Amino acid sequence: MKRFSLILLFFINFIGNIDCASGGSSKGTYQVLDSVTHIPCITLQADIYLYLTYYTTDGESDVTVHIPTTSTVDSSVSSCDTIVSTSGLSIKSQLLRILPYHMDGWSIDFAFTKDNTFRTDNEKQYALFQVNITANFASDPTSFPNAKDSTQHYYVHIDPNDISDISTSIYATSGNAYYCPSKQKYAINKDSKYGPYAYILLQTTTLQAYQTGVSFGQKETCSSDQSVTDMIPIIVGSCLAGLIIITLAVYLIYRSCLPEDVINLVNPESHYNYENAIKIDDEDDIAHIEL
Numbered sequence: 001m002k003r004f005s006l007i008l009l010f011f012i013n014f015i016g017n018i019d020c021a022s023g024g025s026s027k028g029t030y031q032v033l034d035s036v037t038h039i040p041c042i043t044l045q046a047d048i049y050l051y052l053t054y055y056t057t058d059g060e061s062d063v064t065v066h067i068p069t070t071s072t073v074d075s076s077v078s079s080c081d082t083i084v085s086t087s088g089l090s091i092k093s094q095l096l097r098i099l100p101y102h103m104d105g106w107s108i109d110f111a112f113t114k115d116n117t118f119r120t121d122n123e124k125q126y127a128l129f130q131v132n133i134t135a136n137f138a139s140d141p142t143s144f145p146n147a148k149d150s151t152q153h154y155y156v157h158i159d160p161n162d163i164s165d166i167s168t169s170i171y172a173t174s175g176n177a178y179y180c181p182s183k184q185k186y187a188i189n190k191d192s193k194y195g196p197y198a199y200i201l202l203q204t205t206t207l208q209a210y211q212t213g214v215s216f217g218q219k220e221t222c223s224s225d226q227s228v229t230d231m232i233p234i235i236v237g238s239c240l241a242g243l244i245i246i247t248l249a250v251y252l253i254y255r256s257c258l259p260e261d262v263i264n265l266v267n268p269e270s271h272y273n274y275e276n277a278i279k280i281d282d283e284d285d286i287a288h289i290e291l
């Protein structure tokens with residue numbers, strides 16, 4: 001019995017944790033509106049962390065930067081229809097620029113596309129193909145001590161033959177939203193050829209580009225969270241099966257403790273009596289043969 005309640009407790013705890021992961025923590029909401037219709041074309045909801053390496057006067061240093069959830073959108077640069085020129089390509093895009101709150105000279109660009117250079121299933125899907133960060137270390141020397149350069153530009157290098165992790169992970173069918181509650185960390189630059197390293201971490205993420213309505217479309221859960229979602233029916237099923245077994249066990253134990261009289265009272269056909277009945281019958285038969 002103790003073991004059963006322990007297992008139950010474990011399951012309840014597990015389900016509780018899933019709940020905590022999918023909500024509760026704070027996140028920022030960033031929207032780009034169509035200049036004519038004022039309907040959003042990009043909505044990004046996420047809690048964002050940056051992991052940046054920067055050159056110091058005597059080497060390198062690593063910092064983690066949390067992007068305040070009160071950050072805003074730069075509507076003069078953000079666009080529902082623009083061309084991003086990068087690595088000799090001109091990519092038709094939608095662009096979101098976030099200006100981190102109280103971080104002068106900082107910006108984060110998110111560029112989405114349906115272009116076939118990326119895995120967009122013949123433009124049926126959109127993907128986040130580039131994330132660029134402009135850091136201004138000079139704005140906060142206490143957080144970024146000994147910075148050699150006052151600013152640093154970090155960007156996802158585009159190579160059509162080697163598509164980045166971020167664009168093969170963050171995508172959805174047009175009209176749908178991408179949904180990923182768990183923490184996902186992606187490289188922005190992990191090749192020293194293109195400057196110091198940078199990573200971005202997104203959590204409690206819901207995003208949609210090429211949006212045509214005011215609210216999110218159907219949510220497509222990212223692959224790493226699908227297993228958790230798929231587990232829930234199994235966990236609930238196991239809990240119910242466990243409860244049935246406990247109930248049955250308790251009943252059988254209780255029943256076996258009852259005096260025979262009570263069992264006969266409730267069910268006169270119970271096996272005690274039944275066995276006796278057969279014995280009597282047998283005796284009768286024997287008696288009959290003897291006669």
Ligand SMILES: *[C@@H]1O[C@H](CO)[C@@H](O)[C@H](O)[C@H]1NC(C)=O
Nearest residue numbers: 084085086109111130132155
């Ligand atoms: C990101 O930075 C690269 C390199 O400077 C540039 O070519 C590209 O246009 C930028 N993309 C966006 C979306 O800002």
